[in-house]
Amino acid sequence: MARRKIIAGNWKMNMTPSEAVKLVEELKPLVNNPDVDVVYCVPAIDIVPVVEAVKGTNVQVGAENFYIEDKGAYTGEISAPMLIDAGVKYVIIGHSERRDYFKEDDAFLNKKVKKAIASGLTPILCCGESLEQRELGVTMDWIRLQIKSDLADVAADDVKNLVIAYEPIWAIGTGKTATSDQAEEVCAGIRALIAEMYDEATAEAVRIQYGGSMNAGNAKELLAKPNIDGGLIGGASLKAEFGQVVNA
Ligand code: 13P
Secondary structure, three states: EEEEEEEEOOOOOOOOHHHHHHHHHHOOOOOOOOOOOEEEEEOHHHHHHHHHHHOOEEEEEEOOEEEOOOOOOOOOOOOOHHHHHHHHOOOEEEEEHHHHOOOHHHHHHHHHHHHHHHOOEEEEEEEEEHHHHHHHOOOHHHHHHHHHHHOOOOHHHHHHEEEEEOOOHHHOOOOOOOOHHHHHHHHHHHHHHHHHHHOOHHHHHEEEEEEEOOOOOOOHHHHHHOOOOOOEEEEEOOOOOOHHHOOO
């Protein structure tokens, strides 16, 4: 069975609530494509207005983060039940910015993956190598370590519904995209790893996105690759250009 493409915007720390609603309105006619899953992963404060603004459209809303406990004394954090109650379907886990700036390690990310799944959120699990690692030739070793640790004790049926995003750190926000061959090579490697960890059916079902300076100019070529099932888009998700990526 062909995997359905999934194009997700990662707004990062951009868009005030009123700007967010304006952007959703602007994008509405541009992202209306029934053949693609379209997701906006938005800052926590934008979730409620964006869920309201996308009602009746093909767009689903994702969170950029959450904490692994359901409730309690965790000042400043947001829980999975809160996201679910607000209408959130997806959550980004393991983005390189959170691994780097907020020191989230694989053991913690594994807890987040399990908590998200148990709560009914679909994880968009990010992985990717630094430029130094690519130049050392350890890209796939690094990604195998990330995926194996982040998915420890996660069942095959849950992995089938998962989204994995391959985001080479050197391509994020730099304007330097991986070539479609480079991206395909790693995405195929991730699928082979899932087959090795689970089975062929799970590997065939899991959706793998590419992320890193994806835009209207390069989306078509990247999305034509057999193992690239979508994109996780930063900068280009904040403007009308996102519609062109969805329709690529
Ligand atoms: P850019 O598209 O801005 O490079 O960001 C990619 C990204 O980090 C998406 O999660």
